[in-house]
Amino acid sequence: MEKVAYEFEKGNDEVVRARVCDFGGKQRADLRIYFQGKDGDWHPTKRGISVSTDMLGQLKQAIDKLEKAVN
Numbered sequence: 001m002e003k004v005a006y007e008f009e010k011g012n013d014e015v016v017r018a019r020v021c022d023f024g025g026k027q028r029a030d031l032r033i034y035f036q037g038k039d040g041d042w043h044p045t046k047r048g049i050s051v052s053t054d055m056l057g058q059l060k061q062a063i064d065k066l067e068k069a070v071n
Helices: 053-069
Strands: 002-009 014-023 026-036 041-053
Touching: 026 053, 041 053
Parallel strands: none
Antiparallel strands: 002 014, 014 026, 026 041
């Protein structure tokens, strides 16, 4: 099961996808950069993070703290 929850353009044929997926029989939250190949399909890169969905609250806190730090 894979569900893309959000996607935004990073530029130069790259997007960042926030998705929920199954890995090893467990549900994961994945933020990953994808690039568009010459075949026209989107392919994942190694650049990203994957955490257990149990950790989404902590990930949200980290993003909130980052947002405050840059403002």
